[in-house]
Amino acid sequence: MKKQLLLFLSAFFIITSSLFAQITLPKILGHNMVLQRDKKVAIWGTATAGEKITVAFSKQIKTAVTDNSGNWLVYLNPLTASFTPREMTIKGKNTIVLKNILVGEVWLCSGQSNMEFAMRKYSKYDSLAKGYKPPVDDLNTADNPNIRIFLDRRKYMEPSPEHLGWDSAMGRPLVDFSAVGYYFAKDLYAKLKVPIGMISAAVPGSRIEPWIQASKLEIESQLKNGQILDKLSSDGGDPGKFYDTMIQPLIPYTFKGFLWYQGESNCFLNEDIRYAYKFKTLIESWRSDWKDKKLPFYFVQIAPYIYSEAKDARTHTTENLPEFWESQALVLNLQNTAMVTITDLVEKTTDLHPGNKWKIGHRLSLVSLNKAYGQKNVVCSGPVYQKMKTIDNTIEITFSNTGSGLASRDKKALSWFTIAGADKEFVPAKAIIEGDKVIVSAAGVQHPYYVRFGWHETAQSNFINKEGLPAVPFRTDNPWEKLFK
Incomplete structure (x- = not known):
């Protein structure tokens, strides 16, 4: 024995x-x-x-x-x-x-349902009202073996002796892959003429906290006025849950940069400056993980949606979403970041998932071509508010990212501008384009102090540059711009 x-x-x-x-x-x-x-x-x-x-x-x-x-x-x-x-x-x-x-360009795309939104779901959208259907039926005709995809699944990423690897972006593998990620890759391939690799790590309904390593979220953010915010992780949301299972297993795979499309779940919580700090923490911690403080990080500003009609314990107003847009934009203070605005790509503000994924992917590709690949002739953003100047009973607004000129998409008067005096009682305003500026006024406001643009959850303005990219919503009385650090 x-x-x-x-x-x-x-x-x-x-x-x-x-x-x-x-x-x-x-x-x-x-x-x-x-x-x-x-x-x-x-x-x-x-x-x-x-x-x-x-x-x-x-x-x-x-x-x-x-x-x-x-x-x-x-x-x-x-x-x-x-x-x-x-x-x-x-x-x-x-x-x-x-x-x-193959050897070429590799990007990691992450976020919640709008980034996860698979090609199979996208193929069911049949509205042509705003070009929801791309010119080509890629789901059934894609045949480019030089675009490769890797779908990061939560229960799949543990190391093992199996090496099944990546797939070509065609046929059955493409069915479950991110539509935004695929169309970004398709456009990038057409411009760069090199192999493109896309990694998709996204989970529907996810807040931002699960994508941040729990220990990194245990911070007390400080505003420039010395005010200390409560520890960010006190908001719950399973800190680190998806970071541990989906992001950490990718480290230190070498790639060009990050694409991010998330925020709806945090917007439902009426978050503003707290989200900005969480977002900053995510960007800086991921860059730290990959030991590259300059890794490009490009993201999508979430779309118009009627959050005010949400039936939950919170009271939502029509301004919660614009305030959230503002908090997303604050991280543009970090180097090598850029934002895509999609206020014009929504057909129904009752739909949390805009159908026009091919155009969203295209706009992300414009950003990467301009900023990551140095093609400065590529216009990649709509007009962005720079400064204001009061002249008599008008306010002159100066913009950057004017492209080849400011314009109205439908040739009608610019929409969704409001103006107010010192009392902050905002009223609809007349807005006229003059060069790279817009002159804003209202008959009932003789001493204007403030201007807001697109400051409503359903705002889909006609204000664009001549390249067709929409102006970014803003308010001249932004309370956070001078406090965020």
Whole structure:
């Protein structure tokens, strides 16, 4: 009996040692992946402690020795873009060969349902009122093997010996992928002519807190006037829940930047400056995770919707959404951030999910082309409020991002401008374009102090630049701009 037990234990330890010796890779590393060009590329995994690991790709050979916990990491030298499928060989006590790898541009898109909104859902939208249908039925006709996609699933990201990898953006894999992410990639490919890789990590209904590492959210934000906000995590919302299961497993995969489309769930909470600080924390902590303080972070300002009619314990007004828009825009004070405005892409303000995902993806691509890829001739934003000047009984508003000129989309008088005197009693205003300025006035306001534009949850103004991009909602009496830091 004793001899049999010893034989069993011996066999057990041989088997378990053999299993532990296997190199294990994170799920994001696999067949068909796209590696980021022009940057050092991280390749990592686990194996037996003290084991020598060799990674070979594109005539490069990198080696590492696992630490006491079995972790290893190497960096490939920067690669040039390539459509040539190549193999990566990873050797330790066993060998893994990853096939059909391209080199190009890689982006991570994240957020809640509007970012998760899959191509299969998008295909059901049949309204043509505002161009909801793209010119091509991509769900059924997409056939570009140089656009690759990886769908980050919460219950899928644990490392394992399996290396199923990425998919080409066509056929069955495309059905469940983010429509915004796909159309962003499609436009980027058309302009850059390099392979594009998209990673989608989004969860419907999610607040921002689950996307932030819990320990990073335990902060007390301070306004410039010295006022201290309560700890942000006191708002609940399962801090770290999706960060731990969906974002952390991606670190340190090398990519170009982040795309973010989230906020509706926090807007339902009537959040303003608190959301801005949470958003700032998310951006800065993710950049810290990837050890790059300059990683581009581009986001979508949420769409018009009738939050005031929500049936919950809170009282919502028609101004809660504009205040939330304002809080989203505050993070533009951080470097390498940009915002896409979509007030014109909503057909029904009773629909929380605007159908025009292809245009949202397109606008994100315009931002990336202008800012991440240096194509300064690409106009990527509508008019943005800069400053005001009172002249007699009018207010002169100056804008940036005027493109080739300010305009009215329907050639009618500019809509959704209001003006007020010192009493802050706002009334509808007359707004006239003069060069890169708008002159605002109202007959009943002889001494104007303030102007607001698009300051209503259903506001869909006709005010654009000549490139067709909508003006960003604003109020000249923004209470947070000088306090946020």
